[in-house]
Amino acid sequence: MTQSYRLVDYSLRSGKFAERKMLSELMSRLRPFAPVQEYVYVGFGSIWFADCVLFHKALGIREMISIERVLAHAERFEFNRPFANIDLRFGTAAEELVNLDWSRRQIVWLDYDDPLSLGILGDLRTVANRAGSGTMLAVTVQAERLFRGTSDDDDLEPIETPGAFRDEFGDSRTPADLAYEDLTGWGLAKTTRMAVREEIEHGLSRRRQGMRDGGGLAFRQVAAFEYKDGARMTTIVGVFVNADEEASFDACGFEKLGYYRATMDSVVRISIPKLTPREMRHLERLLPGEPTKEELGAIPPSDARHYGGFYRYLPNYASFEP
Template sequence: MPDTDMKINYYLRQQKTIERRMFCHLFSSINRLFDLHHYQYIGMGAKYFADFLLFHREFGFKKMVSIEADNENTQKYEFNKPLNCIEMQYGYSSEVLPKLNWTETIRSIVWLDYDSQLNKSMLEDIETIISKLPSGSMFFFSFNSSWPTPTTNWAKARENFLRKKLEEYYPTSLTSKDFAEKNKHFTQCRPINNTIDNAISIRTGMTYIQLIDIIYQDGCEMTTIGGIILNESDIINYQKLDFSHLDFIITEQNTEPYSLKIPPLTYKEAIKIFEYLPCEDLSKIEIPGLTAEHIKQIAKVYRYYPFYLETSLFT
């Protein structure tokens, strides 16, 4: 959605920051097989370019492309662009993606970080990306996974909502029970995974392996899903990689997602919790106002937890 960066400070989204740091750990593991230094990164930097700065610093990407739908304020993005290696492409992703310089010699990491709800255009973007990416490339996309919450006739309201959003991509196999709140994630992931599977089946000798299926909430609930595309020779080497130290990796489609829903903490709360970690028995950690479930969630991600400090850039 154009101009979202005027409503949200992307530097201060706690759970988004954690997610980016998780991606860095994932990319570091992949880097043992493929030299990410030679990859191009394609994303949606808005005016903050937070992911661009982090990934360039960690992996040295020399070619980066930021897709920006807000083509009426190009000067704002050109002014805030923090690196010379970032190329701005203005227009909606559905317009920009087919025109990018995709080649078999340049692997890519693509992260389309939408702020709108799942829709037909996103699934068409997935088809475009999968049709272009060479082996060893990764793609991820994030979307607003909220849906209608009426007090009555909720199943029909949610069915109509998804039918309107997805059009011909709507899975006709869905039934009323799929629209129960507890099934929301699986119901929305079904058309995504269907699209991925159908698109990859056209690429002879190519396989898609899911790596990420995360839900988080810095306001509205968001879902991030994606993985890696491999040919027959690369998949043999890929199978030698060890992701056992990364508990957020989820390789099975249509399973429980990794929950990144944690409460905001004061510095004192965070420091006190971290004094106990890592530990097996979380019951010994007692913080006023935080439940056992809060502690469990924090213990999962404390290694990636961001601290924000007030400072002055000018004296």
């Protein structure tokens, strides 16, 4: 797994920041299932723990688990842990997900730095095989370029053709109409989301065949994002729901959110325009209304429109002038 925390401060990336705030809003709507404070949050906090800080302060979640793969830096992770209620678990997701108490309602954010891999798909099967009704799962994957093997390998071979994709992921995971353009740019982001969703569905199907505790469990997608702070990233979010708790899911009101996306072919692209602090302050005085061209002045209408779609989820920028 890429040690991106050594390269980027997660708390400063605007696309990631907005996604994190929207995820917090989605989580807050889980109350018809249970008080959100009673959920267990599971994520990859990294050295910044930006997710844990937000979800604890905004939602009051008390029990938090942060899975960290880089055992060699354990002391530094421990030093930077912001709250005593964060349970640091050092190991891979594959090793630690199976050890969670799945009898509890969980909010699980598998926030990978890496592109889609067989290992990631294996983690998704682990969750789908164990999650209970009311558990929320968010999966974030890099969508810049696919490679054969894992990021731990010394020589990574890129996957650039449908045939290479099939060789790596198998016939059952390769869409019949997969094309070259589906393996590059935002086309790869869509391919990644489809693979994630289908792996979850496959896990649930196998679970139903075994008629274990989750025989009637379904995965209800509520959001999908894509953004590019550096590398392209894409995220899918959903809730596991038993048939007898459909009313609780409906009561969450996810569909009332402007970024609600329930199908695999629909996504919100988080696009933050480059505006000066003064331009942002000017726009916010006009929002959430529809500013006229005269009110916008020199601000490009397209930039104003994009800013209006995400301003509630952006960091507060300060201007420091000599």
